Amino acid sequence: MTVASFDFKTKMSGFGREDSPLENCPVRTVIDHIGGKWSTLILSTLSEKPYRFGELRRLVPDISQRMLTQTLRDLQRDGYVHRTVFPTKPPSVEYRLTDLGRSLYGALTGLLQWAEDNYLTVREARQRFDVEGA
């Protein structure tokens, strides 16, 4: 199965029907939830090693507490992250990637590497477009 035919089928599956077609698309099941603003960043950080809540806050200083909590819950809900509570005093909570999360991160790596390799080209294209458009 070629790349094109694979994805064309993927795209088509779930479209053209009346019962909320987008929600039934296999690809969107995954993409919609890791396309958020912080998901990839948290996954990247946790791919290095498990971290506690406060450590994540410090490692990703731009994120608000609210968004960190929510992103972690979403990742946990999808089975990418495991949450362990240590009933110490004060309590500490450790987040670590599950096997599924590590697997997803592996698939994500190709895209992240591409971004790293090509972002300058993209920025130049953007500038050219904006200049000639003006």
Added chain:
Amino acid sequence: MTVASFDFKTKMSGFGREDSPLENCPVRTVIDHIGGKWSTLILSTLSEKPYRFGELRRLVPDISQRMLTQTLRDLQRDGYVHRTVFPTKPPSVEYRLTDLGRSLYGALTGLLQWAEDNYLTVREARQRFDVEGA
């Protein structure tokens, strides 16, 4: 360079400074713009072969005209899609992937394939989480 160290560095580059750190992150330069609701879908469709505006509308019936126009413009701006106007009457416009767009789609394929392979697992995890949480 390992996966973890690669991405940890990527993540850190652009953070911890005051001048709008997120905007300077190489990864976000790319991810922020293909994380939209329709970008991957249009890229997938165009990976098959070039299409005209109306054909794209029919192939992705859920998208509104406004969003199709905007998504195509963004993809063109980033250099992923080339836009060709044929001055016929009535006019027709063809969209095709550039080399950069094809390259990006190649990097994206791994993630799409992962989604196709694992979306059922993710949905099950989601259900389990929701049930035990209730």
Added chain:
DNA sequence: CAGAATCCGGCATGATACTG
């Protein structure tokens, strides 16, 4: 046919304050 312009609602995100 291929858009541009406009209006509008909802959700994602942020800021702040409070808690066990």
Added chain:
DNA sequence: CAGTATCATGCCGGATTCTG
């Protein structure tokens, strides 16, 4: 330390109408 709860808001995206 690790969250929850509440409020404010921006902008994403849908529906509709108009144009060359």
